[in-house]
Amino acid sequence: MGGIGAVAAAGLLGPGTASAHAESCPDVSVVFARGTAEPAGLGRVGQAFVDDLRGQLGGRSVGVAAVNYPASYDFLQSAPAGADDASAQIQATAARCPDTRIVVGGYSQGAAVVDLITGDPAATFGFGRPMPADVADHVAAVAVLGNPAGRIGRTLTTSSPLYGAKTIDLCNGADPVCSNGDDRPAHSAYVQSGLVSQAADFVAGRVASHAPAGTLVNASGTVG
Template identity: 75%
Template sequence: MSERRSTGPAASDTSVRRALVMAGVGGVLAAGLIGPGAASAQAAESCPDVQVVFARGTAEPAGLGRVGQAFVDDLQNELSGRTVSVYAVNYPASYDFLQSAPVGADDASARIQATVATCPATSIVIGGYSQGAAAVDLITADPNATFGFGRPLPPAVADHVAAVAVFGNPSTKIGRPLTAVSPLYGANAIDLCNGADPVCSSGDDRPAHSQYVQAGLAQQAADFVAGRVAGHSPSDVVINASAR
């Protein structure tokens, strides 16, 4: 786990597991969220304009990962003049992806919900690469628990999320891009697959899965997200965990 402040339908189980295997190769807050009145004035003053929550890919060292770091760097350049806080999702990102990805989903969800509770005026950006993209899918694009996770973000959180950016998303390989299957986040999402990357397409260009930065897709995502952040106005919403 790391944090930094700066300025700047349904698929079969077999298909799902196969898609997640390709990604491998290449707790939720119990009390829920409370209204903005619970945050102290001091906490409000320290809230960033933008909170980025990003999940790295399989086997990358703890932190943002190479794609995540490039995306964050480009986004900070695009958002010059705004304060940006960055949170690297704390999860194993191991080859045991069926166990690892849900851990990432829970950690990302907890951080996002905590941000909404303490900083309701902050615009949230969610991102992930490869297995990290799968973790993001679990909380934003699978409300019916098609993949067996069943712990999506509370619906009202969507009002606080300016954009979602995923790279090399295994769900895209099986025809479930986040942009198409997420009723709450799809319109503000960008789901990028690099050419014939076999993790997210029917192609077989394995090196493509490691070339998102070189292909300019981190910058493309940053451009998209910056545009969404510019037009975003978080709403003050009270979220009750019992309504989940």
């Protein structure tokens, strides 16, 4: 909503409504997609990522939302369903809370969900469901772990024009889900390997340097 529309809406809704709305928006909002067959919610890797990230964001308020999807072995049905839910949640947050820094994350099949909404559609097996380009301005960082697209060399850091520079895409050694290796236990060891913490470190840095989409930048290049 433009500045004039926002002022008009605030006047119609009454004093205090606009400020209450702003207070309901967290500084940071994390949307995370769990891995295949993990229980509904963030999953083990997602929860560890959120816990680590909270510890690095100091006094910033953090909202957390799990992608609501089957995470089943019917990958071609499950992952696109997750992409649709993740996209809807992210776009709703961007519209409702334009100053909130959004973090998008996923593990294993959840990483593929993130690929579908942030990657180049031509590089995601024809199932690309990219979000509108202006949503990228609201996303401070993307973190994916055990990304299946890595098996064909399609990491988000190299294949996503809008999100690549703000993405960390990690594969644990010879994890066969994201590489041509055969170390199956590696796929379950992202927390123990320290890669979850590495992802949280990266995201925290991006959040600290990200100017919200509604922030004005003056002619000198500094935030105004």
